[in-house]
Amino acid sequence: MAGALIVVDRVSKRYTTRSGVVEALRDVSLGVSEGEFCTIIGPSGCGKSTLLAMIGGLATPDDGHISVDGAAVDGPDPTRVATVFQDPGLFPWRTALENVEFGLELQGTPRAERRRIASDLLGPLGLRPFAAKYPRELSGGMRQRVAIARALALDTKIVLMDEPFGALDEQTRVLMGEWLLEIWRRTRKTVIFVTHSLQEAVSLSTRVAVMTARPGRVKLVLDLPMDYPRAIESPEIVALRAKLWGEIREESLRAIAEST
Amino acid sequence: MRVRALQVVSIVALVAAWEAAARLGWVDAAFVPAPSAVVHALGTIGDRALGGLGDTLAKTAIAYAIAVVLGVSLGIVVGSVRVLRDVLNPFVIAAYGIPKILILPWIILLTGFGTTPAILYGTLHATFPIMLLVIGGVRDVDRTLITVARAYGASTWQLYWKVILPAVVPSMLAGMRLGIVFCLLGVLVVEMFAGVRGMGAVMGALANGFKAPELFAATALVSAASIAIVLSLDWLNDRLSHWRDQ
Amino acid sequence: MTVAAIRLALVLALVLAWEGAARFSNPLLSAPPSVVLPALVRVLTLDSYPELPRHLLVTAREIAIAYAMAVLAGLAIGFALGLYRTLGRAYGPILAALYAVPAVVWYPSLMLFFGLDSSSKIAFGFLLGFFPITLAVLAGIRQVSPQLVTVARAFGATPLTTFVKVMVPAMMFTLVGGLRTGLALTVIGVIVGEILGSRQGIGSLINHAYGLLRTADYVALVLVTLVLIVASDALASLVEHRAQRWSE
């Protein structure tokens, strides 16, 4: 783990709210090596988004520490880490193309160059015809693809994705997953991917980390050495899926019991 | 089509009935002059009224420019600093809602008759609605957009310039639309109360002189100017907010 | 808690600043709180203006009549334009255009027609209150979900029942908000009218004090008026909250 690209070392996080202190994460450790597609799966409210926010520098741990590429994280660093959120968070007053340019624009990339980079990204993502459309004119799947393109435009080593397909319908999710897999295999970026979907976890990841109900801890980490594309009905995948479901079911039941 | 016809027919009928009523003496033409008399009066007071209108609009333009700058900048500051917003919002609402006519005598006392009180009072009327709507707009900026901007490395300056300001444009324009009517109102009130120049003073003099046709003509002129200004702001609004729904 | 404390501190600071500034300037132009306070006491004990209650009654009566007329006309015209679509599409835009005209342009004509007495103030207060009420009815009707109306019809409601049991409750929130704004504007209209020229009413007293440069009295009368305005609005907001309960 010491040689990993992303190191999360015994991290805890508490939130103070009006109704008391919420312990979101307790003593979480995780290492992610370069080129990995690491999926984090766990019941709602177990701290997955919090963990991602801390890796992305949007929140700071109360205990423990996090380093990326050998350097401690202290604030967002869009030259190394790009984030995709569940709510695509597109700027409604910018066209699809302008949204993709956003990160480069903040970094002061000259207009012509960032336009070229953004346009080149739109093609393979099937967004070329929609470059000049505003977010309200796009479907949910297209919006999420624009948000992913916005992250890819930064050309960072690391991409964090927080339930990027959570709001999409089942069919669109499957297609978006296939599409993401293809991009990842082409670019070999390091991806941390949060999802609720077992299907996505088993068909996309090189590793899966299962988290416990709140306070979130890493319950187990599974390696998935199988080749892509994976046949979801193969005995190996079916067994893996069943195992994951067993682990998550237990945690989700606990999460539900605690919230009532 | 039917709607247009209904509009035209009812306006024509109204004007005709009014003309008839005035000619036949059903209403006292000294108080409710016939439309034809009003049109005629438009010719006779034309120069004086246009001069007054120009004077009024110039004062309104200055007051409005000050109010927009003040309202937008204060609105963004107060809206984006949590403590300021919590503490000051009720004061801004009160300043917006309270009849400012109550302090008009004092303003006149301090600044005398003339252009200054008109500009001051117009500014006072227009600043608070703009500020109030901008505060609301800043408060309601989608939190996700701010998180995204932070994750992508936005500096504070970039956050305001590239995220908050564009997100606030619709509320700002709504405030400006409200503000222009209030601004014109403020200037006219000062001119009526203590004016020596401007459309408000002209109208006040016409009312005191019982010059009904001229007064109606002047009223029509200001109304038309005001509607034209608001319509052009609406047009600007559509142009600048094309990214919004509907 | 702390927010309230900061607000209180702010108000106190403003009063102190007023005191400081007013002491060192022309006493004809500005009255510090220390001078206003005794003047206020004299006003409230009917010492300086024995006729104050009568003037307040005149103003209250003007407001009541103007508001009653504005509510009746606003509801009638609002529902007529909102329920009959052709009428609404034809006259709605005309109404909106008129609303874009600062109401005070009508005031000289009203003065000419009705004279200096109460009627011109009532007419002006009516004019100001009428628009927000009408527009609130129109907005409220637009907000009623067609789904609710369909459900009512599917359950066999007559048009009248649909109106009473579905439309009115569904638009209550907006309607009551409009009625409150209408009251606030009627009050403003009457007071503006009185200050621009009148012989009776609180506005005439304010004008009188100002005309004689009795600045402390002027400020005291303004404070009395403000308290009455705020009280009437607070009452309206109480009614508003009761009527809007369900929508929470």
Ligand SMILES: Nc1ncnc2c1ncn2[C@@H]1O[C@H](COP(=O)(O)OP(=O)(O)O)[C@@H](O)[C@H]1O
């Ligand atoms: N800003 C915050 N303030 C207070 N509590 C928070 C905040 N963000 C998250 N939490 C709480 O921390 C816990 C973990 O949240 P989160 O990381 O969003 O979980 P997940 O993404 O796994 O659903 C939840 O109980 C949530 O209510």
Ligand SMILES: [Mg+2]
């Ligand atoms: Mg989450």
